[in-house]
Structure formats: structure tokens, C-alpha cells
Amino acid sequence: MTFYNQWKAASSSGAKGVALWRLGTEDPSVWDVVKGHKVSEIQTVKNGEIAYNYGEGSILHAKTEASPGERRFAFDSKGFISGEEYTAMPQAPEIERLSKIFNKEIVLTFDDGPDPKYTEKILKILKAHNVKATFFMIGENAVFHQDIVKQVYEDGHEIGNHTFSHPNTINISKNQLKYEVNATERVIQGITGHSSILYRPPYGDNQSTYNGYDETVYDPASFQKMADTTNMGYITVNYDIDSSDWKAKNSKEIVNRVMKQAENGDIILLHDGGGNREATVEALPQIIEKLQAQGYTFVTAGNLTNKSRESTMPAVLKAENPIIQNIKLILVNIAALHTVFFVLFYGTLIVFTLRLLIVFYLALKHKRKADKLQFDASYQPLVSVVVAAYNEENVINRTIKSVLKSSYQNLEIIMVDDGSTDGTSKTVTEAFKNNDKFGLLRKKNGGKAAAVNLGIQKAQGDIIVSIDADTIISSEAISLMVRHFNDEKVGAVSGNIKVGNVRNLLTTWQHIEYVSGFNLEKRAFSMLNCVTVVPGAIGAWRKKLVQELGYFTADTLAEDTDMSLRILRSGYKISIEEKASAYTEAPEKRKDFLKQRHRWNFGTLQCLWKHKRAFGGRKHKALGFMALPNMLLFQFIFPLFAPFLDLLFVLRLCTGDVKHSVLLYGCYFIVDFLVCLVAFRLERISSKPLIALVIQRIVYRYLLLWVAWKAVLAALKGTKVGWNKLKRSGNLQVTRDSSTERTG
Structure with missing residues (x-):
């Protein structure tokens, strides 16, 4: 006024x-x-x-x-x-x-545990010196190390609340603070059967250390957090002797800091978790012995307020026993799930790492071997190029033209129209009726396997090259594949499929998949002679062998995989030719992509079941112990568990383990990027598409996961899966020697 x-x-x-x-x-x-x-x-x-x-x-x-x-x-x-x-x-x-300070009384407190490595060592030291302490535990750590929490209580120590995930409480809301504290309280109750009224905020509260005056400038937000926990029934236990053990280089530093501050304080801050605490473990016996030598008596935080442990950690009320029993059950299940997730995550990580090292080594070895191979240029057998087509009028002409441009001249082209309802036959007849190398066969619709078989039966050549009706092959592709058949042990040769319509994010992701898969996995398996798929888009086959094996069968939706496995089980080799490029039209829309991959996955499952006796087979060990288990594990089993691994990652982020989780996943993405980069370098193509790799590994993986689940469920239910013919857009872009030719 x-x-x-x-x-x-x-x-x-x-x-x-x-x-x-x-x-x-x-x-x-x-x-x-x-x-x-x-x-x-x-x-x-x-x-x-x-x-x-x-x-x-x-x-x-x-x-x-x-x-x-x-x-x-x-x-x-x-x-x-x-x-x-x-x-x-x-x-x-x-x-x-609230302290009732008596001369020479001092408290040992430990934050951020329990830790399976350090807390148990600290407990042994305390027991040996007959000293009781107060442990401020993080709820998340307590959940996963319940046996240590029990041991702390049974050894007579106090347990305090240090929140569930160790956030900076100044930066969180009142509701989140309640969750953090209440969740930890329920964990402590469920494990020990006792509550705790002791609380310490993460990172301490440097404004609350008593300075001897009756008034202190105190941040309102900090006071409000204290008021919130007070209203929840807790007393805040701060510290006035900071050991700074979390940043100490050795135990000597910790001991010296504690001893210098001991005269002016009564609560020592140490850590039993949250990092490497070897120095703390080494310093603890020295601290105890030096302080005892100076006449100090060790008490607990509760003792310092003239309260017994029964007062600071009262037994849970009988009325709450049903709740506590449920919490105990939940904690047991969480611990079990954590163990399962831990084994699953690190088991998967180990398997992936071993596989990566093996595949990487074999792929590089194959690359060096392929560069040194020499072939007989005089080997020029007649080659029959078989093209099965169904409603392909938009793309068929460009496919036939690419074959006619081949540098290999001793060939014939047999196109089998599998009952097309559009103008496929009319289109090719008008375009190639005067070409002596081209022939057209027409039949009722019966599926790709039947169409290819008809072409093989009518073929004059000893070598069959089958290509899809939407594929454009490089001019050298046939020459490069055929030369491998001079080795009588070679039953088939796989070409190198490339995505020819990299136009959007989905086709870019498929491009990355194709390049990485061929240049690493196929190269590696070629070294072991266990290439499981000679693709229908570009593959060469020894005609006599295909006939002996009974042609392509229609009992699976992956006839090319089935034939490849039959060839390997017959004792023949399957080679790959990295320079035999074929540009295929990948699905540009999600719906078409899922249809295609569902067919591929279901067909692969059919082949795995059909050739189940080859698993662990002694006749072809690489196939039985490497290739087939690889197909089963990495195409189906691991993808089925991918959501659980991602859920574990998210849960650990939500519970505060950000650094460790991000480090693991960050390393995964870095290694993944480097592997893909090597694959692109082996292919000698631009690595620019790898910019989309991180998104691909997150989003694209779940698209593949969805079709894997769908295929497995369809197989278990006995659902009939059709061919699901895709509509061709004609948007194909072929790159040769740094020049680009656009078709369609």
C-alpha cells in the first residue's frame, strides 16, 4: 500500500x-x-x-x-x-x-540399481562389515532382477523409490510422476511384500541441501515436485556427500571425495547401477573402514529420522494382498517374457551375425573366382528361348525384341500363349511373322508350368532359356549363361534379375532387395552349390535333365524353386551368371506387390514341404544344412517374430533404456547399410537408392512380414492360393553402359 x-x-x-x-x-x-x-x-x-x-x-x-x-x-x-x-x-x-542428527552418524545410499553385477558385490561387502544401507531402486531394473531386490531386503537394508525409468522429474507432468513412483512402489511391494516411504528423485535435488539458514531460494517447480511426492506419502531423501562415483576414474578419487565431505554431511551418495561401478565396489570397503576408524557409525536413512525399517518399509495391508498376489504373478510373467525376449533378441543377433559373416566371406570369394573363370568360346549349342505369356499384349513385343537383339545367334524363340484373352498372340504374330527364329504356340489356359513344359517339348535346342513375358534381357545374357553348360555337371544357370521400373518408393525398395540378395546370398550359395532358385524371369536349364526329372510340375506355385531343388538333389550343379542381366517389371502398387509376394511365399512353403526330406540330408549337406534352413529361418520364422523384437525395442525406449536400445538398433542399421553398399559396389551401380534403406527396413519389412504370416496361415488352413496374375504397366527403364533406354 x-x-x-x-x-x-x-x-x-x-x-x-x-x-x-x-x-x-x-x-x-x-x-x-x-x-x-x-x-x-x-x-x-x-x-x-x-x-x-x-x-x-x-x-x-x-x-x-x-x-x-x-x-x-x-x-x-x-x-x-x-x-x-x-x-x-x-x-x-x-x-x-526430518533428520535427528546425532554425532558421528552417517548413511550409505546407493542409486540406480539393482544391477546383477555390482549390487551383489556391494551386498557382500556390506555384510562383511556388518553395515546396513539404503538402496534407491529404479523400478524397471527391479522388475528384471527380482532376486536381487529380495536379497537386499532379506539382508536387512532399506529400499527406496527412485522412479520406474529414471526421468528428470522436473520435465515431466504430475500424472507421469505418479506413474513413475506408483509403478515402482507396486514392484517393490510385489517382490518384498512391503511398501516404502523413502523417495529420491533421479539426478538428485541440488536445491534441497540444507545450508543452515531458515530460508532458501527454491525453484517453484522443484518444490512442487517435492510437494507432489509428499502428498503421495513419501519423504525425500537427498544427500550432502556426493561421491561423484559415476564420473570418477578410479576408486581413490571416490574415497578422497567422501572423506573430504564427511565432516559436513550425513548422507553419502553412491551408485550400484547405471554404468560401470567397479571403482565404487573397490572404494566401498575403504570408505567404510576409514569412516569407522574416525568414529562414525553407519545407519540407514530411516534411522536418521529416528524410524525403524518397519516404519519406513511397512508391510502391505491385508486388504491389498489380492492386489499384491496379482502383481507378483505379473512380475513373474514379465521376468519370464524378458528372459524369452532376451534369448530371442540376442539369439537372433548371433545367428544373423554368423550368417552375415559366412555369406559375406563366400560372396567375396565367389566374386574373385568368377573373375578368373575361363570358358570355351567354341561351345555354341542350339538354345531354345521359351516365353510363357498370358494376357501380355502391353509388354510381349519388347521382350521378344530383346531376345532377337542377343549376341548369341544360334537360338530359336518359342512363345507359348497360355490361353490369353487379350491380343497377345495377334500382337506377336504381326510383329514377328517374318522372323525365322520366332515360333508361336497356343494352348488352353493351364498355368505357367504347363506352358513352359509345352515349349520345352517342342524345343529343338539342348539348352532351354526361360524368361518371363515382362522381362527384357541384356544382349549378352544368353551367351554368358550358355557357356556354363560346357561343364556336364551344370544342370541350370541363374541370371541376374534387376528391377527395370524404379519409379517410386516401393520399386526402389524392391531394387535394393534384388541387388542385395543376388550379390551376397546367391553368390555365397553358389560357392556351396546350393542355389535354391533359378528364377523364371531369366534362367537356363539343361533340357535333357529337365525331361529326366519329369518337367516342371504344377503342384507348387514356385515351379522354378521346385525344379532347382530337384536338380540339386539329383547331384547336379546350379551356377549363377552375374553379368546375365534381365530387367523385370516389379509391382508399383502395394496391392499388386502383396499379391505377388503372397504367391511366392506360399509357393516356397510348398517347396519346403515337398522337399522336407532334404533337410539335414547327408547326400547334399550344403542344401540340407545351409540353403533350406536359411529359407525357412529367414523367409518365415524370423519374420514371424519381428514384431516381438520391435515391441521389445519400443518397451525399452518407453522404460528409459534409450541409449542401449538406440545403440543396438543403430549398429544394426549401420551394418545393414554397409552390407548393402558392398552389394551395390559388387554390381557396379549407383548406391543412391540406399538413401531409402532405413525406411525400407522398417516399412518394407512389415509388408514382407504380412505376406509371410498370410502364407503360413494359408498353409495351415489348407487354403487354395491362385496365381494372381498382375497387370503390367509397361513402365520399364533399362540401363546399359551408362545409357538409358525407356520402353513402354
Whole structure:
């Protein structure tokens, strides 16, 4: 009231400024006057940022919370305040310090546990020295190390609440704080059968260390968090001897810091978790022995407030026993699931790593071997190129033209129209009727296997090259594949399929998959003679062998995989020719992609079942112990569990294990990128598409997961799966020797 009148008088008389004595003790409302705020705002009596302290020590709780006062003013005719009436008195925040300090009593406290490596070592040291301590545990760690929590309690130590995931509580909401504290409380109750009234905020509370004065400038947000936990029934146990063991280089530093501060404090902060605590373990016996030598007695935080452990950790009420039993059951299940996830995650990681190393080594070995291979240029057998087509009028002509441009001249082309309902036959007849190398066969629709078989039966050549109707082959492709058949042991040769319509994100992802798969996996398996798929898009076959094996069969939707496996089981070799490029049209729409991959996956499952006796077979060990298990594991089993691994990753992020989780997944993506980069370098093509790799590994993986699940369920239910013919867009772009030719 007096300042308002003085300010008004000074302002009206032309005063240039005023001075306050002394800053920090003034009524906060004076600043509302200076700023020219409305009188209604001045009527609220504000509190400053001063928290008043009562008692001693660093164990405290909020006694009263801050609340503003209210007053009414009366004004005279000149606008000066002539009267003032308080309708509500302001209440300052008050902190009650609860320690009952006796001479030479000191407390050992440990934060961030329990840890399976360090907490148990610390417990042994404490037991050997007959010292009790207080452990402030993180709920997440307690869930996964329940046996250690039990041991801490059974050894007579106190357990305090250190939140569930160790967040900086100043930055979280009141509701999240309640979750963090209550979740940890339930975990402690479920494991020990006792509650705890002891709480320590993560990262401590450097504003709450008692400095000997009755008033301390205290951040309102920090006080409010203390008030929140006080209202939840907790007392805050801070510390006044900071060992800084989390950053110490050795045990000597820790011991020296503690001993220097011991005279001015009574609660020592150490850590039994959250990092490497070897130095803490080494320092602990020295700290205990040195302090005992100076006459100190070790007590618990509860003892420092003149409370027994039964008071700081009361038994759970009988009325809550059903809840506690349910919590115990949940904790047991969580621990079991954690073990399963742990084994699953790291088991998968080990398998993936071993597979990667083996595949990487064999792929590079194959690359060196392939560069040194020499072939007989005089070997020029007649080759029959068989093209099975069904409703391919948009793309068939470009496919036939690419074959006719082949550098290999001793060939014939047999196109089998498998009952097309569009103008496929008319289109090729008009385009190639005068070409002696081209022949057209027409039949009723019966599926690709039957169409290819008809072409083989009518073929004159000893070598069959089968290509899909949407594929464009490089001019050297046939020459490069055929030369391998000079070796009588070679039964088939796989070409190198490339995506020719890299137009959007989906086709880019498929492009990455094709390049990585061929240049690593196929190269590796070629070294072991267990290439399981000679693709229908571009593959060469020894005609006599195909006939001996009974041609392609229609009992699976992956006739090319089935024939490849039959050839291997017959004792023949399957080679790959990296330079025999074929450009295929990959699905550009998600729906078409899922249809195609569902057919491929279902067909592969059919082949695995059909050739189940080859698993672990002694006749062809590489096939039985490497290739077929690889197909089963990495195409079906591991993808089925991918969501659980991702769920584990998300759960660990949500529970605060961000650094460890991000590090693991970050390393996975880096290694994955490097592997793909090597594959692209082996192919000698631009690695620009790898920009989309991270998104591919997240989104694309779940598309593949979906079709894997769908295929497995369809197989288990006995659902009939059709061919699901895809509509061709004709958007194919072929790259040769740095030049680009667009078709369609």
C-alpha cells in the first residue's frame, strides 16, 4: 500500500527512478505496481521464491504449499490507497527437515540399481562389515532382477523409490510422476511384500541441501515436485556427500571425495547401477573402514529420522494382498517374457551375425573366382528361348525384341500363349511373322508350368532359356549363361534379375532387395552349390535333365524353386551368371506387390514341404544344412517374430533404456547399410537408392512380414492360393553402359 502511494506520488512529480532496499525482501506485488498492472492484480498477495526450512539435514518433505493471499483497497479522491483489508493471508512454501542428527552418524545410499553385477558385490561387502544401507531402486531394473531386490531386503537394508525409468522429474507432468513412483512402489511391494516411504528423485535435488539458514531460494517447480511426492506419502531423501562415483576414474578419487565431505554431511551418495561401478565396489570397503576408524557409525536413512525399517518399509495391508498376489504373478510373467525376449533378441543377433559373416566371406570369394573363370568360346549349342505369356499384349513385343537383339545367334524363340484373352498372340504374330527364329504356340489356359513344359517339348535346342513375358534381357545374357553348360555337371544357370521400373518408393525398395540378395546370398550359395532358385524371369536349364526329372510340375506355385531343388538333389550343379542381366517389371502398387509376394511365399512353403526330406540330408549337406534352413529361418520364422523384437525395442525406449536400445538398433542399421553398399559396389551401380534403406527396413519389412504370416496361415488352413496374375504397366527403364533406354 505504501509503495503504491509512493510510486504514484513520485511518478506524478517527475521522478526519474526509485531505489529498493533491499532486493529479495520486498513484497513481490511492488513489481506489479512498477509495471502498471491493474489494481485487481495488486490485490492478490504473491509469494516470493523463498521456501522456509524447519529442522535439520537432507531428509525432507513439503510441510505446507505456497498459496496467495487476498486483500481489498480503499481509495481517496486523489487515487491514493487510503485503507487496506486482508481477506486471506498468503502462505509461503515450507520444508520440514526430518533428520535427528546425532554425532558421528552417517548413511550409505546407493542409486540406480539393482544391477546383477555390482549390487551383489556391494551386498557382500556390506555384510562383511556388518553395515546396513539404503538402496534407491529404479523400478524397471527391479522388475528384471527380482532376486536381487529380495536379497537386499532379506539382508536387512532399506529400499527406496527412485522412479520406474529414471526421468528428470522436473520435465515431466504430475500424472507421469505418479506413474513413475506408483509403478515402482507396486514392484517393490510385489517382490518384498512391503511398501516404502523413502523417495529420491533421479539426478538428485541440488536445491534441497540444507545450508543452515531458515530460508532458501527454491525453484517453484522443484518444490512442487517435492510437494507432489509428499502428498503421495513419501519423504525425500537427498544427500550432502556426493561421491561423484559415476564420473570418477578410479576408486581413490571416490574415497578422497567422501572423506573430504564427511565432516559436513550425513548422507553419502553412491551408485550400484547405471554404468560401470567397479571403482565404487573397490572404494566401498575403504570408505567404510576409514569412516569407522574416525568414529562414525553407519545407519540407514530411516534411522536418521529416528524410524525403524518397519516404519519406513511397512508391510502391505491385508486388504491389498489380492492386489499384491496379482502383481507378483505379473512380475513373474514379465521376468519370464524378458528372459524369452532376451534369448530371442540376442539369439537372433548371433545367428544373423554368423550368417552375415559366412555369406559375406563366400560372396567375396565367389566374386574373385568368377573373375578368373575361363570358358570355351567354341561351345555354341542350339538354345531354345521359351516365353510363357498370358494376357501380355502391353509388354510381349519388347521382350521378344530383346531376345532377337542377343549376341548369341544360334537360338530359336518359342512363345507359348497360355490361353490369353487379350491380343497377345495377334500382337506377336504381326510383329514377328517374318522372323525365322520366332515360333508361336497356343494352348488352353493351364498355368505357367504347363506352358513352359509345352515349349520345352517342342524345343529343338539342348539348352532351354526361360524368361518371363515382362522381362527384357541384356544382349549378352544368353551367351554368358550358355557357356556354363560346357561343364556336364551344370544342370541350370541363374541370371541376374534387376528391377527395370524404379519409379517410386516401393520399386526402389524392391531394387535394393534384388541387388542385395543376388550379390551376397546367391553368390555365397553358389560357392556351396546350393542355389535354391533359378528364377523364371531369366534362367537356363539343361533340357535333357529337365525331361529326366519329369518337367516342371504344377503342384507348387514356385515351379522354378521346385525344379532347382530337384536338380540339386539329383547331384547336379546350379551356377549363377552375374553379368546375365534381365530387367523385370516389379509391382508399383502395394496391392499388386502383396499379391505377388503372397504367391511366392506360399509357393516356397510348398517347396519346403515337398522337399522336407532334404533337410539335414547327408547326400547334399550344403542344401540340407545351409540353403533350406536359411529359407525357412529367414523367409518365415524370423519374420514371424519381428514384431516381438520391435515391441521389445519400443518397451525399452518407453522404460528409459534409450541409449542401449538406440545403440543396438543403430549398429544394426549401420551394418545393414554397409552390407548393402558392398552389394551395390559388387554390381557396379549407383548406391543412391540406399538413401531409402532405413525406411525400407522398417516399412518394407512389415509388408514382407504380412505376406509371410498370410502364407503360413494359408498353409495351415489348407487354403487354395491362385496365381494372381498382375497387370503390367509397361513402365520399364533399362540401363546399359551408362545409357538409358525407356520402353513402354
